[in-house]
Amino acid sequence: MKEDGKKEDSKITIYSIAKEAGVSPATVSRVMTGNAKVARDKRERVLSLIEKYNFTPSAVARGLSDTRSRIIGIIVADIRNTFYADLYVACELAAQREAYTLMMLNSFGDLEIEKKQLNKLIEWRAEAIIQLGGAVDDLVSKKDYVNLVNDIASEIPMVVTGKLDGTDCYRVQIDAKEAMDMLLEHLHENNNRRIALLGGRNDVESTNVKYNRFLERKDKYGFIADDIYLNNWGGYSVEDGIRSMDELFLKLKLSGDPLPDAVLCINDNNAVGVIHSIKKHGYRVPEDISVVSYDNIDLAKISDPAITSVDYDYDELGQTLINTVLDAIGKKEIERLTLLKPKGVVVRSSSDYKRSVI
Amino acid sequence: MKEDGKKEDSKITIYSIAKEAGVSPATVSRVMTGNAKVARDKRERVLSLIEKYNFTPSAVARGLSDTRSRIIGIIVADIRNTFYADLYVACELAAQREAYTLMMLNSFGDLEIEKKQLNKLIEWRAEAIIQLGGAVDDLVSKKDYVNLVNDIASEIPMVVTGKLDGTDCYRVQIDAKEAMDMLLEHLHENNNRRIALLGGRNDVESTNVKYNRFLERKDKYGFIADDIYLNNWGGYSVEDGIRSMDELFLKLKLSGDPLPDAVLCINDNNAVGVIHSIKKHGYRVPEDISVVSYDNIDLAKISDPAITSVDYDYDELGQTLINTVLDAIGKKEIERLTLLKPKGVVVRSSSDYKRSVI
């Protein structure tokens, strides 16, 4: 049996601490928050009791009391997707630096779930909400969803990585145009002429931006990219990549058009699928066809061959997301849209091959 | 200008609802929680006001009031690791079914960070804490960490996926012995004789269990596995896999021992590295060397060649984790250790090759 079992176990709060230290609860609160001067001796006494009892003040009570939860809600399309996990971790790190706690929920790309998660965050009185992917990516947003978001955004700041037009969210994004330009430059340097564009969905903003940017710039580099080589739909997964490339092979066979020199994929997962298809059809990467993509997640490095991919500064992105949140909470005047430059293209074997100029 | 701007915006709580509905706050609370009968008409009036104002009760206030936060804390070694992300999602799904919210924090395998995160969860008065990987995996746990954990575990349930001995945590794990047996059976069926064991760390419980199980059973199958083929250290990453296999090639070259028929890797990442090394050395998978591993994360499927891996029922694992938490919260008598059977081995090309019996 423990000594003094009964007394010792009674719930410990700032009151019990205060009593034992012979001070007022307010004083205990003051030494905890550091929001006011406290006499050296009292502080020490309080501190040692806190230490003794291993006291941890209740964030719940504090949240109620000062009506600042210090929680930032964050809805992620799917944390199992490395891209989002990378982003999430960057946010968590940044948030912790500012003494905020993230409350993370998955939406699985399901609008109903997303609404439910938003609600949960409101219940917890999150001071702001960040959304990584999901409905916020769609180019044209559902009416009732927009309404919900606007309802929320009128109360607390919402910052999204997508478009979500019709709402007044803050937006933080990687500059997709710039990302496209980097890849085009790289492909051009290696004398690729005939370029295919695969993966993604037309109704997703970042994909759409890339697509348009490509069309805008292709002539500058003398790229050949007839419609048959362009397919910005089919999704973002490995399987989607396989399907898109299989389809391209088929179409090319029927039309008699030559293979592309390079395939520009919408992300690394997609590229893995594309490579898979290319190998399956008996061609080599990069000797026959180069493959490049975006995001530079771990997969790009460990794929075989390793994939050339546009890298982002995830830490910067996370920090910017959090900064935007904090500024918005603090009612500072800030830009509605922040565009971050991609870090650069990491050249790997999938495209590290200079074609001869014929 | 909005109509009635001032009044409309004043914070809406159960009080404002109560007043407008002409009932007491208690009644509003009752209709929200459903904890007591409320006259039909009053309920309807309250409900319609809730609807009208889009009222969402404060979980913070509720948490303070009934001292049940309905938060389950969860510390993950690294959410960017697909294995943990899979596990996490399974937990989130299970938790939501029970109307609990997960508060997820990463430990990055750093003991100091882990302690800080534990503390944060205590601040938020998590009703229980789940730990996926990290310090809980270590076979021999650090003294002060054990003390901290025991301090916490004496207050709220802790359930871990690792060993964490010296503590009274609940443990939920995949049966590593069984998982090993499945792979051995598979390798045997394909007439692999000479087996190498690569990856992992000796001081991690699940790895250790597998290693010992292998030694225990190898003779039954007539496997040849001299010390030179065994290397259960080197870690869990792709790079670790490359290093381990490179090293094995080197040692074999020096000793003149033949190549193994199959390499049994500690997880899928490791296997990717091993395959990388094998290819690099000019051998083929599976024709020259078969490769198998554990966890069956997405990577196993999209790797080239696709990797044979032991699959788990992640949903079941998540649900069991949450059930254990709930039972423990409810002070039910439950087993301290729950062992789950692996789902089975998913055979893919990396080992789908029958060797001829010489």
Place this chain on the structure above:
DNA sequence: TTGAAAGCGCTAACAT
């Protein structure tokens, strides 16, 4: 069935 009132554990005036 319903309301009044106390209390959850903290913070922040306000007074001293």
Place this chain on the structure above:
DNA sequence: ATGTTAGCGCTTTCAA
């Protein structure tokens, strides 16, 4: 510098 007190927004006895 410190104590008193009044909330924060709920839930839950306890009476009625």
